[in-house]
Amino acid sequence: ESTTCALAPSGGQVVRRGVNRFTPTYPGGVYRSRDGWVGITALTPPQWAALCDLIGRPDLGREPRYQVALQRLEDADALDAVLVPAIAQRSAADWLALGQRRRIPFAPVPDLAELPRTPHWRDRGSFAPVPGAEPSIGPTLPFRFETVAAAGPAHQPEAPTRSTDRSGPLAGFRVLDLGMGWAGPLATRALADLGADVVKVESCRHVDWWRGFDAPDFSDPPPYELRPAFLMINRHKRGITLDLKTVEGVALLHRLAAVSDLMVENYASGVLDKLGVGPQAMAAAVPGLVALSMGAFGSRGPWCDFRAYGSTVEQASGFPFVNGASGDAPTMQHVAYGDPVAGLFGAVACLAALYRRESAAGGLGQPSTVIDLAQVECLFQLCADAVVAQSTLPLALPRQGNRHPLSALRVVAACAHAVGTPAWIALSVETVAQWRALAALVEAGALAELEAGEVAALKPHEPALEAAVRRWAATQGADAAVHAAQRAGIAAARVRPGHALMDDAQLAALGSFRWLDRPHAGRHLSTTSAFRFDGRAPPIGASAPTLGQANAEVLGGLLGLGPAELAELARKGVIGQRAVWPD
Numbered sequence: 001e002s003t004t005c006a007l008a009p010s011g012g013q014v015v016r017r018g019v020n021r022f023t024p025t026y027p028g029g030v031y032r033s034r035d036g037w038v039g040i041t042a043l044t045p046p047q048w049a050a051l052c053d054l055i056g057r058p059d060l061g062r063e064p065r066y067q068v069a070l071q072r073l074e075d076a077d078a079l080d081a082v083l084v085p086a087i088a089q090r091s092a093a094d095w096l097a098l099g100q101r102r103r104i105p106f107a108p109v110p111d112l113a114e115l116p117r118t119p120h121w122r123d124r125g126s127f128a129p130v131p132g133a134e135p136s137i138g139p140t141l142p143f144r145f146e147t148v149a150a151a152g153p154a155h156q157p158e159a160p161t162r163s164t165d166r167s168g169p170l171a172g173f174r175v176l177d178l179g180m181g182w183a184g185p186l187a188t189r190a191l192a193d194l195g196a197d198v199v200k201v202e203s204c205r206h207v208d209w210w211r212g213f214d215a216p217d218f219s220d221p222p223p224y225e226l227r228p229a230f231l232m233i234n235r236h237k238r239g240i241t242l243d244l245k246t247v248e249g250v251a252l253l254h255r256l257a258a259v260s261d262l263m264v265e266n267y268a269s270g271v272l273d274k275l276g277v278g279p280q281a282m283a284a285a286v287p288g289l290v291a292l293s294m295g296a297f298g299s300r301g302p303w304c305d306f307r308a309y310g311s312t313v314e315q316a317s318g319f320p321f322v323n324g325a326s327g328d329a330p331t332m333q334h335v336a337y338g339d340p341v342a343g344l345f346g347a348v349a350c351l352a353a354l355y356r357r358e359s360a361a362g363g364l365g366q367p368s369t370v371i372d373l374a375q376v377e378c379l380f381q382l383c384a385d386a387v388v389a390q391s392t393l394p395l396a397l398p399r400q401g402n403r404h405p406l407s408a409l410r411v412v413a414a415c416a417h418a419v420g421t422p423a424w425i426a427l428s429v430e431t432v433a434q435w436r437a438l439a440a441l442v443e444a445g446a447l448a449e450l451e452a453g454e455v456a457a458l459k460p461h462e463p464a465l466e467a468a469v470r471r472w473a474a475t476q477g478a479d480a481a482v483h484a485a486q487r488a489g490i491a492a493a494r495v496r497p498g499h500a501l502m503d504d505a506q507l508a509a510l511g512s513f514r515w516l517d518r519p520h521a522g523r524h525l526s527t528t529s530a531f532r533f534d535g536r537a538p539p540i541g542a543s544a545p546t547l548g549q550a551n552a553e554v555l556g557g558l559l560g561l562g563p564a565e566l567a568e569l570a571r572k573g574v575i576g577q578r579a580v581w582p583d
Contacts, residue, residue: 003498004513005525007229014497017073018273020329022335026073027051027083028311028319030109030330033092033521037330039107039315040087040099042067050102064301069213088350105307109330112383112390112397115318124339126377130388135561138388140378142342143349145356147281148183148368168195168538173354174260176201176253177237178277181210182310182336183294185233185268186343191262191350192236195536199256199554200237200545203244204576207547208234208511211264211579222243224547224579231544235516235526239545241575244275248574253277255559257286262350266294266342266375268398283368290353290369294346296338298374308375313338317379322386331357341382349373399513408435408458411466412495415481424495427469427485431455437488439465442472511537518543548577 020029028041045067052061060082065071072079087095092108099106112119116127116137116536130136143327166172170191177200185200192198202208210233211224213224224230239361242249247259254277257263265272272278279291279299279362293299296308297316314320314337315330324331350465353369360366380387390397390403402410409429417423419452429435432452439448447465452458473481478494502513502525516526521543528537555561555575569575 001527002232004501005232005527007499008513009525010500012499014499017076019324019540020332021076022311022332024070024073025311025335026069026076026079026307028335029332030315031084031087033087033095033438034090034328036092037109037320038087038092038095038099039109039312040083040095040104041105041107041309041311043105043309043317047104048072050104051099053099054102054104055083057082057086057133057311066149100306103307105309105312105344107306107308107412108303109315109320110318110389111321111330112318115380115387118392120297120303121377123301123379124298124374126374126380127387133388136388137391139380140382142345142375142381143371143373145353146370146372148280148370155275161369164199166195166541168533170354173197174199175350176256176260176263178263178267179210179266180266182229182233182339183342184264185210185246186340187294187346187350188264189233189236190344190347190529193531195538196262199236199260199550200202200234200239201256202239202241202547203249204241204547204573204578204580205243205245207579209314211547213447215296221520222547228524231518231524232522232526234544236541237545237552238554239548240551241548241577244272244277245575246572246574247571248569250276252555252559252574254282254285255553257282257289259558260286261288261290261354263289263291264294264346265292266346267373268307269293269295269297269299278467279370283370288357288366289366290350290357290371292346292350292353292371294342294371294375296375298377299372310336310339310342310375312333313342313365313375313379316376317383318387319379319383321396322383322399324399328399331399338375338379342378345378346383403462405459406455408432408455409462409465409469410437411469413470415473415478417478425473425478425481425485426493426495428491429465432526433460434490435465436467438485438490441467441484441488441490446469463548470497498533514540516540519546538559538574546577547579549573551577 008204009402015023022028025041027045030037030039042048048066049061052058056361060066096106096108115121121127126140127137128140132137173196174187175196175197175198177185179185189196194409207224208228208230211227242252244250279293283289283291295304296313297303297306314332320332323333349371353371357366386397402412404410407428407430412424412426415423415425423461429438432455435458436448444465447461450461452459482492482494501507512528514526514528515523517523526540530542552566555566
């Protein structure tokens, strides 16, 4: 989404930079240690400086142009020439301990066999025998519910505190969004799309890091109000600022929780607990509250305190040993694949907890619920078939690139195209009938006549059909090739880069993009909801909030603070509408 929203209007292009290299982060991949693999993400200037100190090159940490992650990425080859041999000098366990001690997101990168044996995941019960298929094992659910007995009065928000200007299944529900970046805010955006009133809470001293993570910039308009990724993930929310390191800020958050149904946060475990506003404390204070904690490694276990990004989540998930071809290094798919997957699971967990609460005596007087979600465990769900398969094998599960052991053919093929505009299609053959139809379509008659009662009998001939498909596709336009394959009953689609998704006729027909207006950013592109009710997408009420935009509306309208009280809070720095970068 963010790639499309950022590049499509400007004519920019997606640039692929190679295996385990992703815009705009460097380093953000997997490196070989003395005895295995370790994931490293150094995004902010302090993280980069700390990493350079660890490898004995503090000069690189002080280099002015390397204070910006994208400029480090431009010099990735030269910097890897320093980083790769340095990481190879120590064990993965040493790097993990050293990096996390310095608050650098270092990640364990276990293979699929090691994953279920890891103490952290054993402690969390993340894997269990597959019923009826023992001794194979697979992942359990990535979230756990804990009932918390609250000390306060029954959770019965009065009618005036309820949102009345929204429509949808969650109209009338309110969500406190303490999330940062992608995972937490995506969960709450899904709830906003369903009609919930989402109040996004930031601090002027610690703004959502998706507003920007490089060195501060004080130009006008503020760059932190222009980031496409922030605009994309926070549309449809009301934004306020509270300094939770102040007594007043904590008190106001507690008052807001008392008129809310949900609280969502994706900080590292314990960060909000130190401020007195962690999920357990808030659930104990507000009966009936559902509090979702979605740290990378969950809120308990030996690694619960690890600093992490979406890249860390993928590095630790086992997925890098599923992707890629035989002989490749552990291969990542995305700069932050763990974030959106966890965000969607987080929204589902919230809906399940709300349903349970509302189903019991109308939701009134019910205990609170704390949801412990581990983002890494969410990715276990997407590679569950590989985890189960590995648990039955004595050797490492082979990696096969685009191929899959249960499919007769999976291929991405280049099509005929104009100079400078590559075009690709993807095809998947899952049945013998589809195999024969595709072989006939690409004029590989001998392959169409093969005797086969099941797909497994066709697998030895997969390279031959793949080659035939590539020859055929090279003579076809991409859209024509897709339509021909679909007419023959074969799953096929055009492969588009993010910046070209607005050209997709199906997405256009669905109304998947919309232009919004916003202070500072002006007219900008936004996605609409991915789900439809009676064929219609939920409406987008507003663009993403500017910093502190709804302070008066929320703190005044919900909590009854008057202009003088708001002015005093602003004077003390408890609230504000412009970022103040910490010294």
